[in-house]
Amino acid sequence: MNMYNDQGPSEDDIDRFSQDETGYCPHCNEEIWDDAAKCPACGNWLHDGTRHEDQAVRYFKNKFVVCIVIALLLGFFWSVTRLF
Numbered sequence: 001m002n003m004y005n006d007q008g009p010s011e012d013d014i015d016r017f018s019q020d021e022t023g024y025c026p027h028c029n030e031e032i033w034d035d036a037a038k039c040p041a042c043g044n045w046l047h048d049g050t051r052h053e054d055q056a057v058r059y060f061k062n063k064f065v066v067c068i069v070i071a072l073l074l075g076f077f078w079s080v081t082r083l084f
Contacts, residue, residue: 008040023050
């Protein structure tokens with residue numbers, strides 16, 4: 001029986017240290033230590049390191065930019081058609 005079952009950092013551990021020392025696993029998006037070689041949540045090896053932006057934040061930023069571009073294009077085409 002292994003009495004030292006490492007579950008990775010707890011929320012208290014993560015809060016105790018600055019955000020600069022943690023990142024997100026590119027495989028499961030769990031918050032982990034930057035210097036971790038293997039994700040404690042999913043068990044995948046981190047060959048390229050951690051990401052420093054949450055996947056959900058990046059997804060919504062990309063969607064927001066796409067919506068703005070579409071709105072600008074629609075406005076441009078609407079104004080061009082009003083001229084003729």
